[in-house]
Amino acid sequence: MEAKTSNRIEPNFHKDTKVTRNKKIPQKLGMYSILMIFLIISIFPFYWMFIGATNDSGKMFTNPPTLTPGDQFMKNFQNLNESINIPQVMFNSLFVSLIYVVAALAVCSLAAYAFAKYEFKGRNFIFTAFLLSMMIPYQATLIPLFRMMSELNLLNTYFAVIAPQLCYPFAIFLLRQNFLAFPTELIEAARLDGAGELKIFLQVVAPSMRPALAAASIFLFMTQWNSFMWPLVVLNDASMYTFPVALSSLMGLSYIDYGQVMMGVSIATIPIIIFFLILQKQFISGMLGSAVK
Amino acid sequence: MKKVKVMSLISIVLIISMLAACSGGSSEKTSKDDKKLTAWAWNINVPVLEAAAERFKKENPGFELEVIEIGREDVYSKLTTGLQAGGQGLPDIVLVEDDRIQGYAESYPKAFLDLSKYGFDEHKDKFPASKTDLLTVNNKVVGFPFDGGPTGVFYRSDIFEEAGVKAEDIQTWDQFVEAGKAIKEKTGKPMLGLDLNNDDGLYRMMMNQQGSLYFDEKDELTLSSQESMNAAKVIKQLKDEGLVKNTVGWDAWISAMVSGEVATAPSGAWLTGSITGQGKDTSGKWGVIPFPAFEEGGNRASNLGGSNYVIMNSTDKKQEAYDFLEFFSTDEETQLEAMKGGLFPTLNTIYDEPIFTEKQEFFSGQPIWSTFTAQMDSIPSVNYTGNYSLAMDESIKAQSESVSGKKTMKEAYKAAEKRLENRIK
Structure with missing residues (x-):
């Protein structure tokens, strides 16, 4: 997903397609057959997931493998709903992820803007420190964080799931690189016209940075949606579980109902697809509507 | 100004939701x-x-x-x-x-x-x-x-029948290997699935059977002990005779069993739940025999x-x-x-x-549970210790080196024992 996102921001994307359009038919044919192979490779896991979700658990282990959709869709859905209460889990995951995206985007974009466009003492030092913090393995912060949450009596709350990652160094880095490209003259012009700093950011800078903000949102959404270890450790109640934690609770020692698991995974991918489709528009509009007139 | 309003609205929603989340938390629950x-x-x-x-x-x-x-x-x-x-x-x-x-x-x-x-x-x-x-x-x-997890060898009775091998006759590991050769020859199917580079379940069961594990009762390392060599030798033999299908991970292992690609699975009694659940249409094609012994009349009880x-x-x-x-x-x-x-x-x-004592239809009418209860009192007690997972890691490396022929069996296990000694210190 990440790779796709960055590809889309590349302005060369359009030029490339034009070049290929002019090539000769055999070349095109070769090109498309290679693309087809990659398409099949990338689609197959999703197809397999769908096969698993519509078949009985044991069907995943037959030889030759079952490659056609089965008729167990409703049964798997009902079983899964009995095991993990799908609406509740979906709500938890969406609630946590959406709040996180909005809050983290606010924090990260403002931080990135400051790093890119304000001159202040120690700017580079702080920024480097931020980047270096990406190298701290998550496991190292797990226990101190857990202790902190426990002492603040915040265990088993949505807040505890959302808060620790609000300031996300990679998102700050990504946004800063984009903000750097924004012409400083425009900011100065707005300042001369008497606009406040927040107004400049919200009305002058942010609108033209939509593609970058959308890319960061998708990244943040996926990070939180797929986040497993921290929610697992900090949540103590099945009614608070997010999707990855709830799905992991289906894993037993000797028997795993793959019909249920695959159904769960299928459902869990839908919001990511929707989120991506919604924000895709932002890329395009961002690319077409330029800021400098 | 619309944007500013939206932002402030969002922040208000955020603050409220966070406060709500806090108050509904664990503090209330305990009281x-x-x-x-x-x-x-x-x-x-x-x-x-x-x-x-x-x-x-x-x-x-x-x-x-x-x-x-x-x-x-x-x-x-x-x-x-x-x-x-x-x-x-x-x-x-x-x-x-x-x-x-x-x-x-x-x-x-x-x-x-x-x-x-x-x-x-x-x-x-x-x-x-x-x-x-x-x-x-x-x-x-x-x-x-x-x-x-009292152990036994789960086997596909249909494959054994096809090869004309009687499972009940398998008393020792040597006979197990011989039976494997006969089955391989007649049906072309390997005797068992093992994840030789990632898991040592069979080795552990064989060690437990001999009253040992990675450590003996005095916490001394046993990777190069006689018991360990006995176990490793059988595993190497099985591999060398081409009787092992390399199954990576639990899913591949269980799938090889259920789809009838391999003839047996030495495992704990709890495997019953997995094969009856995963292989519903294979009812009546299964059987269980007690774990083979290392010498005739030896201990056949173990645990996994x-x-x-x-x-x-x-x-x-x-x-x-x-x-x-x-x-x-x-x-x-x-x-x-x-x-x-x-x-x-x-x-x-x-x-x-x-x-x-009831006959189990899934297991060709065999009362399998009595096979397991019979051995409960003879399962040797073993010492797991806190270094169990480190030891398992080294044991798997030794197993992998031993069967691949990179080192001789003895060298592989000696080297692993040395590495483990250093890691524990």
Whole structure:
């Protein structure tokens, strides 16, 4: 997903397609057959997931493998709903992820803007420190964080799931690189016209940075949606579980109902697809509507 | 200005939601549900606990148990985090497997309640010695025995029939290898699936069978011991004769079994639950024989897997938790229910129930449970210790090197023992 996102921001994307359009038919044919192979490779896991979700658990282990959709869709859905209460889990995951995206985007974009466009003492030092913090393995912060949450009596709350990652160094880095490209003259012009700093950011800078903000949102959404270890450790109640934690609770020692698991995974991918489709528009509009007139 | 309004609206929503989330949190819970016990367990154990709690409630009104379903590996992540943080955020009761419990009890000596102080000793003879020995760490009883994994060789009776090999005739590992050769010759199918580079389950069962594991009772390393060489030799033989299908991971292993690509699976009794669940259309094509011995007339009992219930020392409801688990562990109805879920109870007072001698349709009419109960008292007690996972890591490396022929078997295990010695220090 990440790779796709960055590809889309590349302005060369359009030029490339034009070049290929002019090539000769055999070349095109070769090109498309290679693309087809990659398409099949990338689609197959999703197809397999769908096969698993519509078949009985044991069907995943037959030889030759079952490659056609089965008729167990409703049964798997009902079983899964009995095991993990799908609406509740979906709500938890969406609630946590959406709040996180909005809050983290606010924090990260403002931080990135400051790093890119304000001159202040120690700017580079702080920024480097931020980047270096990406190298701290998550496991190292797990226990101190857990202790902190426990002492603040915040265990088993949505807040505890959302808060620790609000300031996300990679998102700050990504946004800063984009903000750097924004012409400083425009900011100065707005300042001369008497606009406040927040107004400049919200009305002058942010609108033209939509593609970058959308890319960061998708990244943040996926990070939180797929986040497993921290929610697992900090949540103590099945009614608070997010999707990855709830799905992991289906894993037993000797028997795993793959019909249920695959159904769960299928459902869990839908919001990511929707989120991506919604924000895709932002890329395009961002690319077409330029800021400098 | 619209944007500014939107932003401020969003921040207000955020603040409210966070405040709401805080107030609805755990602080309220502890005061409200004073008498409620919480337990962490996985999968099939959850309904068993819940049903037992219902029965316990009848005689103890006001008793309340909340079971939180957590994945098996995930329980350990949470337990370790909680213990590392000094016993914070832990429940009252946790399910812990045989191969993990000594490690926890050694690394965190104050983690689990010492049950002998609460009178567990009166129940000791209701469980096999291998289990109660396992749960006695530094003279403390750290958990209630629950299920066990007496071993056997699960086999596909259809494949054996096709090859004209009689499974009941397999008494020793040598005969097992011979049978494998005959089956390979007649049907072209390998004898068993093994994940030679990632798992050493068969090696562990063979070690346990000989009364040993990675460490002997004096905590000395055993990777290069005679027992270890016996086990490694059979595994290498199987591999060299082409009787092993390399199955990477649990799913591939179980799938090879269920789809009839391999003829046998030496494993714990709990495998019954997996194959009856995963291979519904293979009913009647299965059988179980006891574990082969290393020499004629040798010990054929061993163990793989099993789990136990512990009470966390951090709970303030120790007596309540003990009373419930005492009921749970010794209640025959509960244990029989666990059996329906594919768990093999270690409570020996139920072994005279009819189910243990009943013929099982799935296993070609064989009364398989009696095969397992027969060996319960002969399972040797072994020493897991806190360094179990490090030792397993080295053992797997040695196994991989030994079967690939990179080193001779002896060299591979000697080198692994040396590495392990350094890692433990």
